[in-house]
Amino acid sequence: MQPTLEHLKATAPTSEIVSQLESHGAVVLDDLLEADVLARFNAEIDVQLEKEAEGKAVLSPAIRWFMGAKTRHITGVAAKSRVFAEEVLVHPALLAVCDAILLPSCANYRLNIAHVLDRGPGSEQQLLHRDELVWVHLPEPHPEVQVASIIALEDFTAENGATRLVPGSHRWAKERKPEKKEIAVAEMPAGSAVVYLGSTIHGGGPNTSAAGRRRGMHMSFNLGWLRTEENNYLSVPPDVARTLPEKAQALLGYAAHDALSSGGGYLGVVDTRDPMELLKSGEL
């Protein structure tokens, strides 16, 4: 029998959500996006997806394979969707989880990457992986460096390729491979999200439906002193960032990482000042 994932309401106390993550490495948050937010977000994504072709060029053939040949992919979402920048990126339930898990190891955290993955019929099971391997040079053991999520932008079913996750794998030895019976299927209605740690093994499921695509958004946050997967400064340049809420600017990396109060130093300044201040004053 396959394991199942715990479901909590997105409004559940942060301590309960964090407790599930610490115990199992993953938890589904039901109703993370209200129906109205989801509808407006999907309407903006519809416009973007029309411009996207399956299998377009990416960093390398290996990454193309990893993303899937039948995937349509939207990146730099904060520059393309106001709903994302104002209501999804800054969602308080997810940020509260990041506060609890990431802030003990950094002065602030930031968006690692947010991208929409629209996986077509015939998409294969993605390679099961840990997202934190983008920082493969980090020595082991290390504290959690990443909080990730997959938000269902339409219903996720076993058939259309709901994300597969391996509960408990965040505590496994790195070389251990999951058996089929250890893999859970994150079936969930549109608007819900599976939240998981950077150390939890997971991957997109195979889309075996006849015609249905599976639209989801991967959004993850990482310790503020690590380089991010997407170059958010170039994807959301100052001219765009200036128009976004301050919290979104900070999460996109415009906030300096100031660890002076922890006896450390600073990162990410411009002219030895916090870029957030420069955006506000019009100097950036």
Ligand SMILES: [Fe+2]
């Ligand atoms: Fe992943």
